[in-house]
Amino acid sequence: MKKAILSVACLGTITVFAQETDSLKVKNVDEVVLTASRKKESIKEIPSSITIVSEKQIQAQLTVNSDISNILQYTVPSLGPSSGQTSNSGQTLRGRQVLVLIDGIPQSTPLRNGARDIKSIDPSAIERIEVIKGASSIYGNGADGGIINYITKRNKTDKKISGISQIGITGQPYGGTLGFRASQLLSGKIKKLDYVLSLAYERTGDAKDGDGVFLSPTYSTSQMNSYNGLLKLGYDINDNQRIEVSYMGYASKSDLNLGIKTGKYGITPTIGDGEGKSLETTPQGTPRNHNYRINYDNKNLFWGSTALNVNAYMQDFRTVYGYSDTFFGGGQSNIISKKMGARINFDTQLWSGNNSQAEVIYGLDLLNDKTVQKLEDGRYWTPDMDMINTAPFLLLKIDLFKKLTIKGGLRYENMTVNVGDFNTLSSVKSDGTFTKSIFVTGGDLKYNALVGNIGLRYNINNQINLFGSFSQSYSINEIGRILRTSTQSTIAQIEAKPIIVNNYELGATGQISNWLNYEVTSYVSTSKLGASFVQGPDRAFTIQRSPEVVYGVEGFLHFTPVKWINFGGSYSWLEGITSLKDDGDYSAKVNNSRIAAPKVLAYVQVKPTEVFSVGLDMLHSFEQDRFSPNASTGLYAYGEGKVPEYTIFNFKTNYEINQNWKLSLGIENLFNTTYQPAIAWWNARDSEFVNALGMRGTFMIEYRF
Structure with missing residues (x-):
């Protein structure tokens, strides 16, 4: 299928949303962004909608909760709320799926999106997180809502x-097993060789709600062992050339052996039952996530006017899910994904003067993604899917008068997915009967499209910088889920068209005097054929393909009236509508599994002395009442449950004993509020109606040398 599409990788404004004094000031030419154009650029040159989560900010949030999805929900305004579980289901960006990267290596599995990609690394190994908000094609398949790049x-x-x-310990005020974590970072330089070695281990303790009752063991993070290792070696060949190799490995495994006591949706939560026993024979978690990378830079390839970057990588990923009885015989499933790829970038300076310059970035992306979902007993839930993606690209950037930045470019996507022969699983309907398994003949699915980008940013002065953009993504997300519920005998008969998202964005950002930073952004994204999960009468999830419009606003304010105090917050709101019959009537709504409730983030940080600081964070999620229950049963459909509002406060403080030693204390859910996360409500199922974590404290000791 051939289409000509205009697409923008990422265009808009930049937010540095932090709660540490040193990182709160706008860093004009000193702040660089890597993800927006796959090269280092000053924020003054990028017409991009980006949130940067700094190292200080990550460390401050780590004191409260080491779960990376929790850190992001407190720092990225337009990101959906964390589930509090091993899955990041429902944590969409601007109402659409997000592509997760580690140093540019894709962690997401778009062919069969397993919602384990956000939790693919320990935060102790991260220097910064760059979040590109809005549809993007710059890193290929899967970035319908944007990109999260862990650097x-x-x-x-x-x-x-x-x-x-x-080293640190965590615990709750109800007794039970404590949690423990330890991390070690070593780095240095010996002549032309530099290195980083990062190791982390965490053992979580018991997880209980505000009443001291065990949380449901389904996708629980309780009693989980997590391991993370990073080794990075760099060698400066000369002033212009550098080569760097790295390995990043992550693994998590839960040995929680706790039964489950199913509650009643909206009335009684599902809880962990100490007298029962788990049906799972394989520990939940992500047993392996291996990432290998080699990166070569040459700043002076052709007479000083062209630079070259080559980034080659490989990823080996496997994650294990909990027990499911939606198919015949029941069992646990795995998603296994192996990726190999390379990104080759040339950067040529066309001209450079005192006030203006122009450059062109061009090259080729290569990716081979092999993904499958299998049961522990060897049965296939999806077929083997083998995607080959080649994408040449070109991006032109012009800076005029140190005020106006214009970007535009082209990218040609060429994807072929080879699908193996397979038998669909016989699924169990709600009335206890079974659907029939069928044999599906595989083959090749071919996709190609010409995509482009265009956008501008005008820096009028420090007080106001304006931007406008149009951006697109082109992805073949969730083919595996479409295939596994097939009722056709060959893939040629299956509806597996790509998702094409158009994103329009307008906004402003600036710094008023030295004590107020702000940004405000509005956006609309459309797709002629979107993708949402729906649950049929056989309890199996299918993909609803229909035209969609998602629109929203977000904004941020930060105040530093005096050196020792800063405070601020953000607000985000979005809505999604769809035309189920493709007749232009957008009276239906995209369900709550993608459209998060409006969210307010607020913080205050006080540093009365150079060695002591104390802070308070707040997250308020508004009520979300967008659907009505079934008139005859009184029950909500999946994704349509009414979500009540809730407010959570987190406390954190640290004391620097001297230049080497520091003590930190964080308290999550400071007021021990008993509530349910948003996913428990919109899921609208008895087994998924669970409470969130109650009060939990973390005490950490840090030594620097």
């Missing part, structure tokens, strides 16, 4: 060895 730590010293050691 791992690098050496920052000329010492032969330096390091950071951390």
Whole structure:
């Protein structure tokens, strides 16, 4: 299928939403962004909608909760709320799926989206997180709502060895098993060689709600062992050339053996039952996530006017889910994904003057993605899917008068997915009967499209910078889920068209005096054929394909009236509508599994002395009442449950004993509020109606050398 499409990788404004004094000031030419154009650029040159989560901010949030999805829900305004579980289901960005990267290596599995990609790394290994908001094609398949790029730590010293050691304990005020975590960072430089070694281990304790009752064991993070290792070696060949190799590995495994006591949706939560026993024979979690990368930079390839970057990578990923009885015989499933790829970037300076310059970035992306979902007993839930993606691209950037930035470019996507022969699973209907398994003959699915980008940013002065953009993504998300519920005998008969998202954005950002930073953004994204989960009478999830419009606003304010105090917050709101019959009538709504409730984030940070600071964060999720229950049964459909409002406060403080030693204390859910996360309500199922974590404290000791 051939289409000509205009697409923008990422265009808009930049937010540095932090709660640490040193990181709150706008860093004009000193702040660089890597993800927006796949090269280092000053924020003054990028017409991009980006949130940067800094290292100080990550560390501050780590004191409260080491779950990376929790850290992001408190720092990215337009990101959906965390489920509090091993899955990041429902944590969409601007109402659409997000592509997760580690140093540019894709972690997401768009062919069969398993919602485990956000939780693919320990935060101790991350230097910064760059979030590109809005549809993007710059990194290929899966970025319908944007990109989250975890940028791992690098050496920052000329010492032969330096390091950071951390140990901490977590616990709740109801007794039970404590949690423990430890991490070690070593870095240094020996002549032309520099290195980073990061190791982390965490063992979570019991997880109980505000009443001291065990949370449901389904996708629980309780009694989970997590391991993370990062090794990065860099060698400066000369002033212009550098080569870097790295390995990042992550694994998590839960040995929680707790039964389940199913509650009643909206009335009694499903809880962990100490007298019962788990039906799971394989520990939940992500047993492996191996990432290998080699990166080569040459700043002076052709007479000083062209630079070259080559980034080659490989990923080996497997994640394990909980027990399911929706198919015959029941069991646990795995998603297994292996990726190999390379990104080749050339950057040529066309001209450069005192006030203006122009450059062109061009190259080729290659990706091979092999993904499958299988049961523990060897049965296939999806067929083997083998995608080959080649994408040449070109991006032109012009900076005029140090005020106006214009970007535009082209990218040609060429994707072929080879699908193996398979038998669909016989699923169990709600009345206890079974659907019939059928044999499906595989084959090749071919996709190609010409995509482009265009956008501008006008820096009028420090007080106001304006931007406008049009952006698109082109993805073949969730083919595996479509195939596994097939009622056709060959893939040629299956509806598996791509998702094409058009994103329009307008906004402003600026700094008023030295004490107020702000941004405000509005956006609309459309797709002629979107994709939402729906649950049929056989309890199996299918993909609803229909035209969609998602629109919203978000904004941010930060105040620093005096040096020792800063405070601020953000607001985000979005809505999604769809035309189920493709007749232009957008009277139906995209369900709550994608459209999060309006959210307010607020914080205050006080630093009365140079060695002591104390802070308070607040998250308020508004009520979300967008659907009506079934008139005859009184029950909500999946994704349509009414979500009540809730407010959570987190407390954090640290004390620097001296330049080497620091103590930190964080308290999550400070007022021990008993509530249910949003996913428990919109899921609208008895087994998924669960409480959130009650009060939990974390105490950490840090040593730097």
